[in-house]
Amino acid sequence: AIGNAFAVLSNPEKRLRYDEFGSDQEHVSTGQARHYNYYTEFEADITPEEIFNVFFGGHFPTGNIHMFSNVARDAHYYPRRHRNERAWTQEQEEEENRPQNSYSAFIQLMPVFIIIVVSVITQLMATNPPYSLFYKSSIGHVVSRETENLQVPYYVDKNFEKNYQGAELQELEKTVEKDYIDYIQTSCWKEKQQKSDLSNLAKLYRDERLKQKAESLKLEHCEKLSSLIGMHKGG
Numbered sequence: 001a002i003g004n005a006f007a008v009l010s011n012p013e014k015r016l017r018y019d020e021f022g023s024d025q026e027h028v029s030t031g032q033a034r035h036y037n038y039y040t041e042f043e044a045d046i047t048p049e050e051i052f053n054v055f056f057g058g059h060f061p062t063g064n065i066h067m068f069s070n071v072a073r074d075a076h077y078y079p080r081r082h083r084n085e086r087a088w089t090q091e092q093e094e095e096e097n098r099p100q101n102s103y104s105a106f107i108q109l110m111p112v113f114i115i116i117v118v119s120v121i122t123q124l125m126a127t128n129p130p131y132s133l134f135y136k137s138s139i140g141h142v143v144s145r146e147t148e149n150l151q152v153p154y155y156v157d158k159n160f161e162k163n164y165q166g167a168e169l170q171e172l173e174k175t176v177e178k179d180y181i182d183y184i185q186t187s188c189w190k191e192k193q194q195k196s197d198l199s200n201l202a203k204l205y206r207d208e209r210l211k212q213k214a215e216s217l218k219l220e221h222c223e224k225l226s227s228l229i230g231m232h233k234g235g
Contacts, residue, residue, distance in 0.1 A: 130164065131156050131176055133183060147173040150231055152180045181228060187221035195219070 008014045132141040132155045140157040147154070154176045164172055198214035201207065 128157075130160065130172060133176070133180055147177050149173065150177050150180075150228055152177050152228075154180070181225070184221050184225045184228065188219065188225050191217070191219045191221055 008018045128139045131145075132139070133153075135142065135144075135155050141155040143156050143158060143160065145154055145156055145160075146152060148170075152173075195214055195217045198210055198217065202210035202214055
C-alpha cells in the first residue's frame with residue numbers, strides 16, 4: 001500500500017488520474033461483469049524494501065521477501081510475482097556463473113600446481129651424490145676414503161667400491177679434489193676477512209684485547225690451501 005501511494009504521489013500523471021477517478025477504477029469488457037484491478041493502473045514504482053532502506057539506512061534484509069502474504073494468487077499479485085521471478089532468474093544466472101568462476105580460479109592456480117608436481121617428481125627421481133666431503137650418515141656416506149693424488153678426505157657409502165673402479169674412480173676423485181679446493185679457498189677467504197675486521201676494530205677503538213685476538217687468530221684453511229698447492233706443484 002505504501003509503495004502504491006508513493007507511485008501515485010510521486011508521478012503527476014498518476015496523481016491526476018487518481019484525483020479524477022479515484023483508486024476504484026473499473027474496466028468493462030463485453031459480456032463480462034465489472035471487475036476490480038487496482039495494481040494494473042497504480043503499480044508501485046518502489047518496493048517496501050526500498051522504502052525501508054531510504055528511511056533506515058539500508059539495513060533491510062534482502063532476498064525474496066513476501067510482504068503481502070495475505071494476497072490471493074490471482075492477477076492482483078502479478079507485479080510481486082514478476083519481481084520474484086526476476087530475483088529467481090538473477091539467482092539462477094549467479095549459479096550458472098559459479099562453475100565458470102571456479103574454472104577461472106583453477107586456471108590461475110594451474111602454474112602453482114605444475115611447480116609443486118615438478119618439484120615432487122624431481123625429489124623422487126633425484127639420487128644421492130656418490131660422495132660427500134663430510135660425514136653424512138643420513139645418506140649413508142659413512143666410509144672414509146682419500147684421493148690418490150692430493151690425499152683429500154671424503155666419505156662414500158658401503159657399495160662405492162662396487163660402482164667406481166679404474167678410470168671412473170680417477171675421474172670421480174678429480175671432482176672430489178676440485179670441490180675440496182673450492183671449499184678450502186672459500187673458508188680461507190672468510191678467515192682472512194674475520195682477522196682483518198678484528199684488526200680494524202682494534203685500531204678504531206684502540207683495544208689491546210681485540211688486537212691480540214686478531215694476531216692470535218689462526219688461518220687453518222689458508223694453511224691447508226698452501227699445503228695442497230705445494231702438493232699439487234710437487235706432483
